[in-house]
Amino acid sequence: GQNIDQPTEMTATEGAIVQINCTYQTSGFNGLFWYQQHAGEAPTFLSYNVLDGLEEKGRFSSFLSRSKGYSYLLLKELQMKDSASYLCAAMDSNYQLIWGAGTKLIIKP
């Protein structure tokens, strides 16, 4: 079956760094997405990885290892506004997104 695993909740301190891990099992693979979702809002696209390696975009970076079925989202210099749910989603061979349940990130001052 198809499955995405990510931690349910994480807590970090303002200004620090946090890594949110995601493992996936899908029928075929066409990329791994990370989305940010604030409560009551639609998800916002953060990153897309289809090749192995690290992609950096400002304070956010995303890493993919296809052989391990593993990705992580790295958030640096955390700000209070980064408190949100972070959704990992893998695209399968039919180009459909298989969603994780999301990781609720709590930032403390």
Added chain:
Amino acid sequence: GAVVSQHPSRVICKSGTSVKIECRSLDFQATTMFWYRQFPKQSLMLMATSNEGSKATYEQGVEKDKFLINHASLTLSTLTVTSAHPEDSSFYICSARADRDNEQFFGPGTRLTVL
């Protein structure tokens, strides 16, 4: 970046009425659009895949006669919730997959409240 709009953003209706939600890709063509539903504190649930010019593909457990989907053009898909009931109250989100590179973009969502 690409923009996907949804209309309306919020709707309140009486039980038994029908509600239509529009999803538009504003600056790109999307042969395929997706409709999701999100219950509080849960992940997005894919309801159906909408394909321009053909019938939508519904996920298991989603009633196709209740959630009517029409993908009229390469930039517009509509979801009609027919004979809405309070249990249909939810956040409905659409996404459009860009034909040019398969990247997926989300609409802002529509919050439906059925009284």
